[in-house]
Amino acid sequence: MQVKSLLQIILFSFTLCAINLVYANETKELEQHVATTLIEENLVGITWSIVSDNKHYSGSAGMADIAKQQPMGKAKKVRVGSVTKTVLAMGVLRLISEDKLTLDSEVAPYLPNLSFNNPWASEAPIRVRHLLEHTAGLDNIKMRQLLNPTYTPSAPLNHAFSQNQKSLLTLRTKPGTHYAYSNMGYALLGMIIEKVTQQRYETYLDDHLLNMLEMYDSTFEFTSQTEQSPPHSLAMGYHENKVMQHSVPISLRPAEQFTTTAPDMAKFMAFVLGDGTIGDGVFIKSDLMAMLAMPHNTDAKNAGLLMGHGLAFAVRDRHGAVGMCHPGQTFGFTAYICLYPKEKKGFFYSINTDDESADTERFNALFIQHLNLLPISPLPSAHIDNQNKQVDGPYVLAPNGLAEFAFVDMLFHFMWVEHSQQHLVLNPLQSSAKRLTALGNNLYRQAGRTQASHVIYTNEKQEVFISNGLKTYKKVSITKLGLYWLSMLTGLLGLVFIFIVGVIKLFTPSRFSRSNWSFINLLLFTVPAYLFCEQSFIEFGLLNSASISLIVIATLLPITLGYSLFYQIKQAQNNYKEKVHTLALASALQFCVILIWWEKYPLIFWI
16 A cells, blocks of 8 residues: 555656646747747847746846846836736726725716816716726827826826816717727826825825735836836836837826836736635625626627727737737837636736837737647638628728827728628728628628627617727718818829929029918928927927927918919919919818818827
8 A cells, every 4th residue: 555655656746747847848948939039020128927727937038228238037127008007907996896986986076177078978977987998988198198208207197187178088989889998098097096095096006906916026106217226127118129218207107107027917917817806805806807808888799799898908819819918018118918717827028129010919929829728619600691782881990099190090091891702801901901701690700810800780870880899990981081082182292293393493593473482381391390300209299399380380381372372363374384383272272171170280289
């Protein structure tokens, strides 16, 4: 009996060693792949953590600071951009679990000094749930909130909303109906935390959330690269071509101001993958934990699409796995977190490079492969006898990302939709076509996905929409869209003609004409262009000499165009060149009028 027990112990030990050896080999292989990908994508450094089978593993590659030749350590402090929102959301859910707040609490009474322009206020006020889910209908962010170095880490949160609140807090969609990513919404959540707790939101969350999760190397307070000494300092941030970028205080800081480490994020992931308890006590109620990535009551959800955003995460279907995830990006850093609750696995990483050209999706694929998740079979296609040709046509974002660029997005980010046998083909203007497989009930699955990725639905006005849960497009009139394109093209051609003729006249001995005022106005745009080039991009949101000169010169353009056009018509010259000049002036002026009608002109991004 003793020999048998000894053999069992030896066999168990051997098996355990074999498992550990396999895991160590897999981990080493992952590290090599990550390091190789980092180099191939020309990124500086990365630190990551993995939660799998109740094990926590952290790793790193590359450099934390090129100038100091400091390698990226496993526990190096990093910024995570909008991954911050997932952690802050837990703080809000903690207050709800303590009955200090509810998901259905109306936001306005907590923020009486702010003025919301909500056309649906009587039937659909903004609630806490809407802010968490990005369904409040608020705009994302304004330039003066994003690119403005005048903000300090200790500035009151309401300073971000101190000007033109009606414009800033105008709702573009009915609360609860459409997902529209909003940094403003999470800044408002920070203000609600302060109202409920009577503390700075940073202090409250550090003390009552991070400490409870034993995330002692993390903080919501602003952290810069100069505050601490290595190896505990914050990694340096970089832009493309490895241009150095120090941390910058931002106005909407609850949305993305968070400093952490990979090991700390492993603790956070372990908690989120759990049942909401810490020790023997309930920290966040189980019903709230169940809604972390569950879209609530959006039009797309009601139409049958399960993709969307919950109270903290969005559902993501990639590389054969469906998880609850959140990306993050801030000055000098790119981050990502993705969790798979059914299998109790997840990964997090932060790269100290903010480079739009880098393919960071490669890292997601590597970590998902390493987690060895159970395969998911794609939903089968369904035969459709009667295709709804009413769906075919052009679609525009509804709403688009930033209200300031709604006109630009309509012109350059529309897509053409058409049926092709048992498929729906999406043809975006600026990217390759996407072929969707019909699943029945107006649901469709994109290639490479396992679940329904898109849904078609109509509203009470019989307007047709296509949504993937996070982006929604509305069908528009092809005539209307075509006329806007014609207006833009003729307007730009008119401006080019005016400029070329003006340059030619500079080098010919011709008398100055009052029709040349529009050309002089165009030349003056070199002044703000030069001033903008001479300042940091972070100053773009300031009302300074560059922005003021752009506003003044842009305001003058339709005036000088109109004056030049009036002079050309008054001269009534019949030669071909003058007729073309008149047509060019009229074309440029009409496009300015269209932009004014859309409230996109003059070029003001600082209100």
